[in-house]
Amino acid sequence: MSDEKEHGSGSVAPGDTSKRVGAEVIRERGVDPEELREKLIDAIGAEFTTYYYYTNLRMHLAGEEDYKEITEDARLEDRAHFELVVPRIYELEGSLPNDIRDFADRASCPDAEVPTPMDDSGGFDTSDLAVEDILEVLLEAERCAIRTWSEICDMTRGADPRTYDMAQRILNEEMDHEAWFIELLSKERDDEINPAGHFARGEPGDAPYSTNNRFNDSA
Amino acid sequence: MTQSSNETWTVTIVVPEDSSLEEAGETYDLEVGADETILAAARSAGVWLPADCQQGWCTTCAARLVDGDVANPNARRYYDEDDEAGYILPCTAKPRTDTTVVVDQYDDFLEFRAANDRPPGNSKLDS
Numbered sequence: 001m002s003d004e005k006e007h008g009s010g011s012v013a014p015g016d017t018s019k020r021v022g023a024e025v026i027r028e029r030g031v032d033p034e035e036l037r038e039k040l041i042d043a044i045g046a047e048f049t050t051y052y053y054y055t056n057l058r059m060h061l062a063g064e065e066d067y068k069e070i071t072e073d074a075r076l077e078d079r080a081h082f083e084l085v086v087p088r089i090y091e092l093e094g095s096l097p098n099d100i101r102d103f104a105d106r107a108s109c110p111d112a113e114v115p116t117p118m119d120d121s122g123g124f125d126t127s128d129l130a131v132e133d134i135l136e137v138l139l140e141a142e143r144c145a146i147r148t149w150s151e152i153c154d155m156t157r158g159a160d161p162r163t164y165d166m167a168q169r170i171l172n173e174e175m176d177h178e179a180w181f182i183e184l185l186s187k188e189r190d191d192e193i194n195p196a197g198h199f200a201r202g203e204p205g206d207a208p209y210s211t212n213n214r215f216n217d218s219a
Numbered sequence: 220m221t222q223s224s225n226e227t228w229t230v231t232i233v234v235p236e237d238s239s240l241e242e243a244g245e246t247y248d249l250e251v252g253a254d255e256t257i258l259a260a261a262r263s264a265g266v267w268l269p270a271d272c273q274q275g276w277c278t279t280c281a282a283r284l285v286d287g288d289v290a291n292p293n294a295r296r297y298y299d300e301d302d303e304a305g306y307i308l309p310c311t312a313k314p315r316t317d318t319t320v321v322v323d324q325y326d327d328f329l330e331f332r333a334a335n336d337r338p339p340g341n342s343k344l345d346s
Binding site: 038041042097103109144147151 | 270273274276279343346
């Protein structure tokens, strides 16, 4: 590089690998990248725990094949959300907690447990487990996710287009999920027709918003 | 105390001077129904208090109850020691009397939860 011509690099010195311009430009626009990163960890903690809990909820929709299919879509898409955002956390110089218990503790949404107590032998007591109760757990989990990703959209709008793009894609799918479970719960519990107005996913867990323009092959 | 769904209480929301919220230093008096959460009433009135899950779990909305009484039956993660120390979660808290709350207490509440070995305290502060 010419000695007369300084490298234009803002607050990060040329060749300095201890800082990331990708983070500093966010700070310059008024968002604390460390605070954002921690919020992202909480948010994908919820996506990850939801993926886990939805596995169990899906299993307990025994015999309700249509409900299982929809729950499977939501389950796989929540995992896709986790995988979509993980690289962003590392870009912002963070990492996943080493202890998965910490990850679950800080998840921004409640555990979506099967709504029934355990029986005396350590299994689920399914004697009074109702389909509508499972659907309500699923619905409220989606509503929490909508609130979380809306907060992240608010936080990043106009300051961090990369994170905003991810968050709004995820938010699109969480809103789909809420509509699905409103439709199913309305019919199951209240015998009301309350259409989601959606067509089926192309394949299970298709994630048309968050993976239709992939950030990487695993997301 | 008997409750009716059309009963309302005056909830005074105090935003501390040192808060990072735009409303720092302001005080608001809101009429909040007995079936309405303090957070929802505040946001409806244009007072944008911090919140995330709105299910009484994440603690983003944590506040201190300095006067009055609230019910918090729907909070997903709220402990006896929170109640004893005067912390509430406005996202699920509903007034039961005229009430005064100091909002934007998330950081202090995380420290409190950590000191009591309750989530998400240590999982957040140790990161």
